[in-house]
Amino acid sequence: MAGLLSNFRNTIILSVILALVMAFGFGHSPHGFDDAYFSAVFRVMHVFFGILWIGLLYYFNFVQIRVMPQIPAELKPAISKYIAPEALFWFRWAALATWVMGVILAYSRGYLGEAATLGLWGGYTPGSDMGFVFIGVGMWLATIMFLNVWGVIWPNQKRALGIVVVDDAAKAKAARMAMLFSRINTLLSIPMLVCMTMYQTLFG
Template identity: 85%
Template sequence: MSGLLSNFRNTIIVSFVLALVIVLGYGHGPQGHDAVYFQAVFRWLHVWFGILWIGLLYYFNFVQIRVMPQIPAELKPAVSKYIAPEALFWFRWAALATWIMGVILAFSRGYLAEAATLGLWGGYTPGVDMGFTFIGTGMWLATVMFLNVWGVIWPNQKRALGIIEVDADAKAKAARTAMLFSRINTLLSIPMLATMAMHQTIFG
């Protein structure tokens, strides 16, 4: 067991194998492999990728950004050259996968247009369409966050970390821009998660 757990790749492979056994097991339930089954699969993937994305967002903001000023100068390259690029790899691809799975889930459940228009698709009925307003708000917050990751944070982090060579002033400006947009995403993440979690309980 220690040999398995000492290897990250093998740990993740076994974890996914166990998860797939469970996923396939659900397919032998009364509903079989109907639309609801695949919606459940999409929701599982959406949640898993979302945990990876938001978990790394919180790592950056709760830990790395706050602690970096306290790290001695000679130790900072270990973070900027090794830890940050690896974390950013998983961060940006998890953001993309979360967003795609969320769109697929909303489409498969038949409420993508209603959510995208905050309940205005086909006319707004107070009370009836309120759920679409809430989940749509969460989806738009997540979309802004996703666009921030790929359109602002990652391009600026490449300059800040030296992946793209720029002068010292441009590097400092890029680092600050990436930090500010990461903080914007942190700010948006908590209300976004409130809409996602509460919608499923109240309107799901």
């Protein structure tokens, strides 16, 4: 068992296999393998990628950005050349996968239009369409965060980490820009999570 757990790839493969067994088991619920079943599968994928994305966002903001000034100069290249690029790979692709799976989930559940228009799709009905306002706000906040990752944070991180070669002044400016937009995403993440999770409990 220790040999299995010491290999990250094998650990993830086994975890996915166990998850697939569980998912197949849910196909024997009263729903069977109907539309609700596949919506549940989409939700699992949306939540998994969301945990990976937001978890790395919190790692960057709760740990790396705060601790970097305390790291001796001779040790910082280990972060910038090895840890940060790897973390940013999973970070940006998890952001994309989270957003795509969220759109697919909303479409499969039949509320994509209502959520995207904050309940105005087909005419707003006070009270009954309030849930679409909340889930729509959550979706738009997540969309802003996703666009920040690919449109601002990642391009600037490439300059800050030396993946794209620029002069020192441009590198410092890029690092600050990446940090500020990462903080914007941290700021938006908690209200986004409130909208997403409370909607599922009270309206979903």
